[in-house]
Amino acid sequence: MKKLFFLCVLIVVGCADENSLEKEISAIPIDVNITRFDQVFLSATPSDLPKLKEVYPLFFPSSIPDSTWVYTMRDPLQKELKQEIDITFADFSTVQRDIKSLLQHLEFYFPEYNPPKIVTVTTEDYRKKIILYQDMILIALNTYLGANHRYYEGIQNYIVQNFEKEMIPVDIATEFAYAQIRPSRDRSFLSKMIFHGKAHYIKTLLVPKASAAMQFGYTERQVNWAAENEAQIWTHFIEKELLYSTDNKLDARFLNLAPFSKFYLELDSESPGGIGRYIGYRIVDAYMKNNDVSLQELIGKSTEEIFNNSKYKPKK
Structure with a gap:
């Protein structure tokens, strides 16, 4: 009976310590500024292109001619994609809250890591859901429309089962975690x-x-x-x-x-x-x-x- 009581005490103390730590982390001041580039681009017309290239030069490499961007802007599928993203992310506050929590934990465990800029984009490669680039985190929102979304037909279940918006902070953490670790020379x-x-x-x-x-x-x-x-x-x-x-x-x-x-x-x-x-x-x-x-x-x-x-x- 004494051993059981001692075990229960350890569990209660452990949970209390964990809750105390999470409260400390949740109090870390973090400003979450999310740039919705996906919205900007999907709402743009060809006449907006010069301004977009000026404001967001990173997303318009010189190797791609303007005609490509104009063609994309005029593509009806882009308007449909915007509608699907708007439906899934009608309430973006939940995503923003989860990202804030992640950044607070990053600040606590990796204080040398400067808070990154968060930019939402779209991608043609569903394998590139999250990209860490310099001081930015790019989030491809069209890869988080829900596992049963028709856009993902033909993609294997073990992949699309993670195309849920709740996975965004987990996927960011995954990319960050692997960036911190060097593969061992031991190839066992x-x-x-x-x-x-x-x-x-x-x-x-x-x-x-x-x-x-x-x-x-x-x-x-x-x-x-x-x-x-x-x-x-x-x-x-x-x-x-x-x-x-x-x-x-x-x-x-x-x-x-x-x-x-x-x-x-x-x-x-x-x-x-x-x-x-x-x-x-x-x-x-x-x-x-x-x-x-x-x-x-x-x-x-x-x-x-x-x-x-x-x-x-x-x-x-």
Whole structure:
């Protein structure tokens, strides 16, 4: 009974500390200025082009002739796109609030990072949802119209399931996190898992309110499957002697985003893609819980240091 009481006390204290930290972060003064370039361009006519090029030179490279922009402005599909964006983002205050929270967390954990300018745009490449460029964050709003939007027909489900506007802060955090970490010279499967694990750990700090499913780009069913089968996944990696393998084929099987991971077993169809990233995060999370290490120190730690001192052992 005493042990149970002690455990309950630890949980309550831990939650109190977490809430106190979040209150501290939410009080950080941050000005969020979002430039809606998507609205400006999609509402423009050819006569507005000279002024647009003057005000937004970055978005009008000299290599592209004016005739291309004029053709785009006159394209009826552009007007339709504006209508679809206006419908999805009729209330932009929620997005702005989430971005503000993200910037406050960036200021807390990475105080040397100057608050960036936020610019909303559109893109023809759905893989470029978020772009970090110099002192700006570019957000392609046409990639966040909802997983079931007709514009995304033909794109695989594991990709479009994350085309929801709630994913904007998570996707920004993802791009930022990977920009902070240098890939290790160690090309082992374990090293690559931990590389991704570091990025995911940073994301959990920057967008703590995002669900585990959102953090990994999974559905709730997929993240539950990963949690329930963690021990079996780890056992498989060990028994097949994959941890220190440098076989690049393991990237496609367990690290790259995909419909499912490839164990070459019947369970493949049930598994989410990139399951190695999930295991990598679990190792990094165990390391941080069992060692007194700052976030900045973690970023520079070697695979060997993290793995050996993580005491990682998933429960069966």
